[in-house]
Amino acid sequence: MSVFNAIDEERDIDVNEFTPSLEPQATWCPGCGDFGVLKALKQAMPEVGRTPDETLLVTGIGCSGKLSSYFQSYGFHSIHGRSLPVARAAKLANPDLEVIAAGGDGDGYGIGGNHFMHTARENHDMTYIVFDNEIFGLTKGQTSPTSPKGHKSKTQPRGNAKSPIRPLSLSLTSGATYVARTAAVNPNQAKEILAEAMEHDGFAHVDFLTQCPTWNKDAKQYVPYIDVQDSDDYDFDVHDRREAMEAMHDAEDALYEGKVLTGRFYVNDERPSYQQEKQSTGDMPETPLAERYFDDDYEWERSYDFLDRHK
Amino acid sequence: MTDDELIWRIAGGSGDGIDSTSQNFAKALMRAGLHVFTHRHYPSRIRGGHTYVEIRAADHEVKSRGDNYNFLLALGDSFARNPQEEAYYGNEEIKPLSENLDELREGGVIIYDSGLLDTDDIPDFDERVEENNWHVFDLDLRGLAKEHGREVMRNTAGVGATCAIIDLDLEIVEELMSEAMPEKILEPNLEILRESYEDVKENYDTDVGVTVPESEHDEEQILISGSHGIAYGAIDEGCRFISGYPMTPWTDVFTIMTQHLPDLGGISEQVEDEIAAASLAIGASHAGAKAMSGSSGGGFALMSEPLGLAEITETPIVLVESMRAGPSTGMPTKPEQGDLEHVLYTSQGDSNRVVFAPGDARESYIQTRKAFELAYNYQIPSIILYDQKLSGGHETVTESTFDREPNPDIGEVVTEEDIEQGERLAGRFKRYRYDGEDGVSPRSLPGQKGGNFLASGNEHNEAGHISEDPDNRVTQMDRRMEKLDAIRDELDAMDESHQTVYGDEDADYAILNFGSTKGAVEEAVDMLNEDGHSVKAMNVSDMVPFPKNEVNSFLEGVDEALVVEMNATAQFRRHIQAATGKHGDKLFSLLKYDGNPFEPTDVVDGFEARLDGSAEPAHNTRIESATGD
Numbered sequence: 001m002s003v004f005n006a007i008d009e010e011r012d013i014d015v016n017e018f019t020p021s022l023e024p025q026a027t028w029c030p031g032c033g034d035f036g037v038l039k040a041l042k043q044a045m046p047e048v049g050r051t052p053d054e055t056l057l058v059t060g061i062g063c064s065g066k067l068s069s070y071f072q073s074y075g076f077h078s079i080h081g082r083s084l085p086v087a088r089a090a091k092l093a094n095p096d097l098e099v100i101a102a103g104g105d106g107d108g109y110g111i112g113g114n115h116f117m118h119t120a121r122e123n124h125d126m127t128y129i130v131f132d133n134e135i136f137g138l139t140k141g142q143t144s145p146t147s148p149k150g151h152k153s154k155t156q157p158r159g160n161a162k163s164p165i166r167p168l169s170l171s172l173t174s175g176a177t178y179v180a181r182t183a184a185v186n187p188n189q190a191k192e193i194l195a196e197a198m199e200h201d202g203f204a205h206v207d208f209l210t211q212c213p214t215w216n217k218d219a220k221q222y223v224p225y226i227d228v229q230d231s232d233d234y235d236f237d238v239h240d241r242r243e244a245m246e247a248m249h250d251a252e253d254a255l256y257e258g259k260v261l262t263g264r265f266y267v268n269d270e271r272p273s274y275q276q277e278k279q280s281t282g283d284m285p286e287t288p289l290a291e292r293y294f295d296d297d298y299e300w301e302r303s304y305d306f307l308d309r310h311k
Numbered sequence: 312m313t314d315d316e317l318i319w320r321i322a323g324g325s326g327d328g329i330d331s332t333s334q335n336f337a338k339a340l341m342r343a344g345l346h347v348f349t350h351r352h353y354p355s356r357i358r359g360g361h362t363y364v365e366i367r368a369a370d371h372e373v374k375s376r377g378d379n380y381n382f383l384l385a386l387g388d389s390f391a392r393n394p395q396e397e398a399y400y401g402n403e404e405i406k407p408l409s410e411n412l413d414e415l416r417e418g419g420v421i422i423y424d425s426g427l428l429d430t431d432d433i434p435d436f437d438e439r440v441e442e443n444n445w446h447v448f449d450l451d452l453r454g455l456a457k458e459h460g461r462e463v464m465r466n467t468a469g470v471g472a473t474c475a476i477i478d479l480d481l482e483i484v485e486e487l488m489s490e491a492m493p494e495k496i497l498e499p500n501l502e503i504l505r506e507s508y509e510d511v512k513e514n515y516d517t518d519v520g521v522t523v524p525e526s527e528h529d530e531e532q533i534l535i536s537g538s539h540g541i542a543y544g545a546i547d548e549g550c551r552f553i554s555g556y557p558m559t560p561w562t563d564v565f566t567i568m569t570q571h572l573p574d575l576g577g578i579s580e581q582v583e584d585e586i587a588a589a590s591l592a593i594g595a596s597h598a599g600a601k602a603m604s605g606s607s608g609g610g611f612a613l614m615s616e617p618l619g620l621a622e623i624t625e626t627p628i629v630l631v632e633s634m635r636a637g638p639s640t641g642m643p644t645k646p647e648q649g650d651l652e653h654v655l656y657t658s659q660g661d662s663n664r665v666v667f668a669p670g671d672a673r674e675s676y677i678q679t680r681k682a683f684e685l686a687y688n689y690q691i692p693s694i695i696l697y698d699q700k701l702s703g704g705h706e707t708v709t710e711s712t713f714d715r716e717p718n719p720d721i722g723e724v725v726t727e728e729d730i731e732q733g734e735r736l737a738g739r740f741k742r743y744r745y746d747g748e749d750g751v752s753p754r755s756l757p758g759q760k761g762g763n764f765l766a767s768g769n770e771h772n773e774a775g776h777i778s779e780d781p782d783n784r785v786t787q788m789d790r791r792m793e794k795l796d797a798i799r800d801e802l803d804a805m806d807e808s809h810q811t812v813y814g815d816e817d818a819d820y821a822i823l824n825f826g827s828t829k830g831a832v833e834e835a836v837d838m839l840n841e842d843g844h845s846v847k848a849m850n851v852s853d854m855v856p857f858p859k860n861e862v863n864s865f866l867e868g869v870d871e872a873l874v875v876e877m878n879a880t881a882q883f884r885r886h887i888q889a890a891t892g893k894h895g896d897k898l899f900s901l902l903k904y905d906g907n908p909f910e911p912t913d914v915v916d917g918f919e920a921r922l923d924g925s926a927e928p929a930h931n932t933r934i935e936s937a938t939g940d
Contacts (some may be wrong), residue, residue, distance in 0.1 A: 002758065004756065004757075004758025004759055004760075005727055005758075005759070005760040006758050006759060006760040006761075007758045009760070019738075020737045020738035020739065021735075021737065021738035052763055053757075053758065053759065053760050053761060053762065053763050054757075054758055055757075056597075056598070056757045058594070061768070066777075068765055068767075069765060069767075069776060069777060072738055072739070072763065073763055074757035074758075074762075074763045074764065075763070075764070075765035075766065075767075075775070076594075076597060076624070076765070076766045076767075077765055077766065077767035077768055077769060077777070078590065078593075078620060078768055079590075079616050079617065079620050079768050082586060082587070082590045082616070082617065082620075084587075085582065085586070085587040085588075085590035085591045085594065086590045086591070086593055086594035086597070087594060088591070088594065089552070089554065089580070089590070089591035089592070089593070089594030089595040089598070089602070090594040090595065090597055090598040090757065091594075091598075092552075092578055092580070092591075092595065093552060093578070093594070093595040093596075093598035093599060093600040093602075094598040094599060094600075094757065094758060096758065097598065097757055097758055114583050114584060114587075115583065115587055117583075118582065118583040118587070278578075282573055283573045283578065283579070284573075284578055285576040285577070285578070287576075289551055289552065289576070289577070289578060289595075289599075289600045290598050290599035290600050290756070290758075292551075292576065292719070293549070293599060293600070293601070293719055293720075293721045298719075300549060300717035300719045301546070301574075301575045301717070302546075302547055302713075302715060302716075302717050303542075303543030303544075303546045303547045303571075303713065304547070304713050304715055306543065306546075306571065307533050307543075307710060307713060310338075310533035310534050310535050310539070311338075311342075311531070311532075311533055311534075311710075
């Protein structure tokens with residue numbers, strides 16, 4: 001039994017529970033792909049069976065960061081690129097919480113790239129959603145790490161000389177154990193993938209394609225899409241690292257040629273999560289750390305006992 | 312300086328076991344009933360390079376490393392095995408001896424390892440020995456060590472010889488070695504220790520006038536560094552989560568905590584950078600744990616952003632900043648107090664944080680506990696600011712300093728019943744409601760039923776929703792800032808102030824200082840008063856919120872005050888002036904920023920140079936008058 005009652009609660013969850021009773025007016029532009037993420041996430045929650053009060057959603061900054069404003073759960077709207085370190089410590093302190101981190105492509109693959117690499121490497125048990133619209137939106141349309149080569153913007157007026165980052169490959173190489181790509185224009189698949197990601201025991205990374213109709217004029221860029229799981233043309237084993245890697249490469253190349261491949265690319269159920277690894281080395285308590293502060297019977301150790309070695 | 316003290320310097324190369332040998336010997340001196348203070352000098356490299364540790368021991372309280380020293384144990388350094396005579400660093404082989412002669416007192420003792428060092432390489436060695444009346448013992452320590460065990464055990468041989476000369480009971484050292492060493496290496500070490508001791512006793516005249524007095528402690532003592540003080544303070548206060556990135560000298564706290572936390576059901580995380588480190592502490596605290604992180608100058612610069620995030624989201628955390636000489640990478644292993652303003656003001660917007668700068672190992676413990684208590688009770692970040700000197704230097708502290716009562720209280724958290732009865736806004740719990748007079752608002756934790764809210768780095772309303780409403784902004788800002796007044800009131804009401812006043816209350820002159828300069832200044836005050844001056848000192852620990860009233864009344868009757876600090880721009884003096892709004896006509900600065908801490912005579916010379924011009928300011932110190940009010 002947890003001292004946090006919301007964690008013990010087992011009941012049917014309604015999609016609407018995740019909508020604030022007085023919904024604040026979303027500041028996303030009309031037609032923005034971010035609405036699709038919000039909707040898919042809300043719909044996935046009942047499938048996972050998690051209540052708003054046992055869920056912690058940590059976001060970065062930018063349009064994507066506002067997700068925590070429109071999603072009724074415990075929220076932490078942190079700073080640009082830093083949602084992952086905040087989220088993973090909350091999960092370490094209280095592993096019973098459902099912890100989700102979210103950010104944009106600039107936020108998650110640019111300024112927060114280092115955290116992304118290391119969180120995946122450590123395989124923290126959490127879900128990471130990256131709103132990938134290939135642009136910096138809220139700062140008004142600058143080139144991002146996923147913008148195509150040659151992309152022109154106020155910060156790259158002669159065209160982007162850099163090749164875009166490969167989020168799926170990077171994630172797999174770094175150590176993520178669930179890697180998928182979905183799109184806002186594909187609500188059913190998005191919901192399914194998010195639910196799977198949350199149920200996955202390890203670091204689940206979802207590259208979520210979100211069109212930006214304001215700054216990336218090609219708002220229809222992600223339609224039509226191909227679900228790699230539904231198409232016979234893309235027959236690969238998601239549990240096989242090499243095959244998954246190849247499929248990711250193809251998907252990443254194809255995206256900039258106008259062919260949008262989505263679905264699950266890699267699933268590894270074998271590798272223990274970081275929490276499990278840490279428990280096996282004796283570096284992590286069995287009982288959630290956060291619970292102990294409410295346990296009146298817990299006997300707190302004193303440094304006094306260490307002082308002998310200094311005598 | 313009295314002669315009834317031993318200041319023993321063991322010199323050699325980095326990686327030669329100088330540190331561990333000195334720690335054991337310091338403990339032996341403590342067990343012999345003496346008060347002990349140690350000082351570490353080391354270069355920023357792993358092997359080779361000149362390093363030394365100084366141990367000062369006396370039957371009275373010792374608060375600094377003292378002025379100069381009277382016993383040198385010079386061991387060969389790593390370079391003897393890996394000679395680089397043509398290297399940029401000069402002739403490294405003789406450095407353990409040649410580099411240390413300038414500060415050896417007249418009549419002092421030198422033991423050098425003739426198995427590795429050759430005095431012929433130091434041109435004026437014999438003249439200097441004669442001139443200063445030094446007692447030289449040339450002992451083949453390496454040979455002896457090799458004969459009974461391994462070459463590295465020459466340290467033990469040196470300790471044995473030292474005991475013979477200062478007449479220290481060998482049993483104390485033997486006992487310590489038995490506790491510290493595994494069976495396999497213990498036997499040869501004991502043999503080397505005894506043989507070296509007997510060799511010196513039998514074959515040399517040990518009546519050289521450098522001994523340690525017999526003494527006994529009134530209370531049980533322990534030998535710890537400031538870093539131990541901070542780590543143990545945190546543990547006793549219930550901190551069970553630490554995240555960090557290695558950086559000298561902060562690493563001391565990080566590693567001490569990491570050694571213990573898993574056994575205490577806690578979690579330690581070494582992460583990818585300092586932005587992550589501070590962010591993890593925030594995440595853990597948000598979920599309901601007592602958490603800390605920390606770094607040194609450059610790493611703390613990266614923490615600037617998460618620090619502000621903790622302030623605006625009102626997430627309690629404790630950060631440690633162990634200062635070293637800057638700017639940038641500066642001098643990684645040298646102390647300075649140049650990060651004061653960095654810690655006071657870093658991060659965007661108006662700062663609301665608590666900053667304590669403990670002056671010694673004892674205060675490090677006490678003030679770390681208070682920093683946690685305030686952080687969690689007031690939902691505000693607290694910072695412990697200290698420096699390389701206090702970080703690594705060990706000193707004797709009475710065991711009773713350590714409170715036996717652990718305090719895992721994480722401050723007030725609302726109950727689920729409170730939540731149910733409380734007001735809501737747009738479906739969310741009013742986490743940031745103004746709830747009382749001290750600015751503290753009701754806190755719920757993820758997992759509590761009905762308590763969901765948004766912790767946002769944006770300005771937000773009572774439920775955490777992002778808001779740019781002008782009136783809300785003023786209300787929230789004022790509420791957060793109000794906490795500092797409440798905290799100052801709480802600190803003022805404590806039985807024991809964090810500020811230490813030393814000397815006669817009615818003295819004509821004053822010295823103000825902060826942090827690790829405490830001991831040297833107090834010893835300087837004694838020396839000045841013995842010389843007929845009328846001086847008192849105040850070591851200030853509360854940097855934010857500043858103890859304005861205490862400092863004002865301390866300065867009230869004095870003619871002049873010397874502000875002693877280890878930086879080039881008088882940051883502390885400016886902070887006093889800014890916080891009190893006056894005293895510009897009274898304050899003078901004594902500044903030192905050459906990488907070495909103040910020693911008592913530096914302060915004495917500076918004081919006399921300022922007061923009546925009867926002395927020259929010590930080498931590498933500078934006197935500067937204040938400007939403005």
